[in-house]
Amino acid sequence: MSKTTMKLLQGDCIEEMARMDANSVDxxxxxxxxxxxxxxxxxxxxxxxxxxxxxxxxxxxxxxxGVVVWVVGDATIKGSETGTSFKQALYAMECGFNLHDTMIxxxxxxxxxxxxxxYPSFEYMFVLSKSKPNTFNPIKDRINKTAGRAVDPSxxxxxxGTKQKMKxxxxxxxxxxxxxxxxxxxYNNSRGQHSDHPATFPEQLAHDHIISWSNEGDKVFxxxxxxxxxxxxxxxxxxxxxxxxxxxxxxxxxxxxIEAEQNREPEEPDQKELF
Numbered sequence: 001m002s003k004t005t006m007k008l009l010q011g012d013c014i015e016e017m018a019r020m021d022a023n024s025v026d027x028x029x030x031x032x033x034x035x036x037x038x039x040x041x042x043x044x045x046x047x048x049x050x051x052x053x054x055x056x057x058x059x060x061x062x063x064x065x066g067v068v069v070w071v072v073g074d075a076t077i078k079g080s081e082t083g084t085s086f087k088q089a090l091y092a093m094e095c096g097f098n099l100h101d102t103m104i105x106x107x108x109x110x111x112x113x114x115x116x117x118x119y120p121s122f123e124y125m126f127v128l129s130k131s132k133p134n135t136f137n138p139i140k141d142r143i144n145k146t147a148g149r150a151v152d153p154s155x156x157x158x159x160x161g162t163k164q165k166m167k168x169x170x171x172x173x174x175x176x177x178x179x180x181x182x183x184x185x186x187y188n189n190s191r192g193q194h195s196d197h198p199a200t201f202p203e204q205l206a207h208d209h210i211i212s213w214s215n216e217g218d219k220v221f222x223x224x225x226x227x228x229x230x231x232x233x234x235x236x237x238x239x240x241x242x243x244x245x246x247x248x249x250x251x252x253x254x255x256x257x258i259e260a261e262q263n264r265e266p267e268e269p270d271q272k273e274l275f
Contacts, residue, residue: 006243007241010244010246012244013057013224013244026134027210028066030223031070034075035082055092059095062130063130065132068127070127071123098128101182102182104182106122125209138179139179203229219239222242228256
């Protein structure tokens, strides 16, 4: 495993991004503040003027072919969701990003149950790309219900509704597992992770995005580092990392978690699996 660099900064992400080199980041995995749902020790200043600057900064530092995964949700005010997440995605497109994919992840617990609507159980994951993504390593863990059966050679439907036969399917059978869909299910969003941060990012979620949109040695970025989950998983996966956190207490937490991961002895491979 090659040596990776971890650069952690305490400060305002808009100011710190302005000091970063343009076109230098392969992948950003981050979860910005959700409207007014958290105060973050009274440090939070979050409004349209600020998140627009953040998105502009992210576009500047992202490489051509780089990706930003923007995990976000909305507050409900006076009976209506704000729709801020959609406004952010649309503004990212104005900045020059492609809205490469609109994904969601389903959580295994509820933060804000309500009495007059179905309980909210998911959040949006907007995958923003600066031109066509350079990297996509699809996770293939979806169980195929038709595993082992012959592939239907009738193929896809044309615009007029007719089907086009697929000669390449002749004699093939459906594999046991296929590419995961863009609705990721039942991530544990806090249990077993650091509890001193009010909005802990799921480790597995960060892990899965990092392996999907980057390769070993790439630079991963999180401008809202929080408790350091993206950095921890970047280190585990042999990526370089740069993280920014404004609140001193959370910066200390994230620094400790990432340093602990740096100092962790790599696990020895199971020799039985090598043969």
